[in-house]
Amino acid sequence: MLDINLVRTQPELVRQALINRSADTAVVDAVQALDIRRREILTQSEQLRAQRNSASREIGKMKDAAARETRIAGMREVGDRIAVLEAELKQVDLQLDEQAMSIPNMPDARTPVGLSEDENVILRNEGSVHRFDFIPKPHWELGPYLGIIDFERGVKLSGTRFYVLNGLGARLQRALIAWMLDLHAGQGYHEAYLPFMVKQQTLYAAGQLPKFKDNLYHDVEEDFWMVPTAEVPLTNLHGGEILAMNALPLHYCAYTPCFRREKMKAGSDVRGIKRGHQFDKVEMYKLCAPEQSDEELESMREDAEAVCRGLGLAYRVKLLCTSDIGFSARMTYDIEVWAPGCDEWLEVSSVSNCGDFQARRANIRFRREPGAKPEFVHTLNGSGLALPRTMIAIMENYQQADGSIMVPEVLQRFVGANVIRK
């Protein structure tokens, strides 16, 4: 949620930000009009209330019954007028909220303006791409060959885009989760185990609703929504709280499965485990004071890169342009690892600074010193990393001519093997 004051005082700035995001600007006019009407109603109804409050106080002290009755009758009418105004206010508030909630965050000045993902900027390539003296196979061939990925049975259980991991395949994923969490703990992140189902309000606060309703799974009988990312519960962990300055920055990491109803084009990304309705992810999350968030973003990107480096994967860092950053983000780095079998770069992490956008929705504040006015914190999130794509990169980069897969050194003690072979 943007500061309504920004829309009020600098609507042009907001409009330009929406244009840069390739989004419709009509919402700005709607918010402006509703905001003006809201304040009109407020002024009127508050005047009436003040009048009623003082009259009621006097009525309480009146002794003369007849005069008292006259006064009460007069106030009855004032009460009716208030009721009418309140009813309209409720409507206006509702609409204003809905409109204001649908405005995405203002991009940071450093986020390049661009009309599509083609205008994202590749900042760096890190690590050397592994050269093979044979043609590397894609993971959707290696997995079934080694018996560690079973696509058929996944489909049997749950339909297309589901799979089963077997034996060392399942173990490799578990090893990655454990290793990543340990790594992040060493980087100063506090590990949390979170609910995988949350209530609707929690999704609004994180910026997933109302815009991405179509991409979420939820129970129709109860107010339970499956988390699309650990970012959602992590954003709300301190919702409604006022934190002490010396508690900041807060660094969290968490492993959760993620559930996404993806409206995918038939035929796109269908092969393998790159994109599914359910996947695992280790997430990093930070809450900090506004002046800290630029620096925290860089260190979080660094922490995500450390995962790729630890696994010995070649990767590149992208700075997303205005049209490609997420709804809640003001600036985002993507980290992509090279997958020689699929022959493409895979996005394994997205590291974003959301500024006070989520904090405003979730009402997360802090006090610089006891007694000081509460201010909104800044929030940041980043994957560290998405599991299936990391699995793909490991399988395809560490494959050998005979179809076996070497286990990256850091994972060996978790997997309990140096190599996965048939």
Place this chain on the structure above:
RNA sequence: GGAGAGAUGCCAGAGUGGUUGAAUGGGACGGUCUCGAAAACCGUUGUGGGGAUUUUUCCUCACCGUGAGUUCGAAUCUCACUCUCUCCGCCA
């Protein structure tokens, strides 16, 4: 799932339908006293919206779990919901 109890400020805990934003106690902060500290005493101690003034303040409205209702007036009365606790049942 069944039965009961409860939800008030940072915490504990009062609150006859009418100056109750809310007694009292504790904590925290400031001050007096002291060489210093403790004790004692005095004072301060919420959030959000709107308006005026503009960098200092003032006025006003809302908020006592949430949402409706009754009333001239609700922390206080009515209803629904949520959550917490205790007991019973069930369960990994």
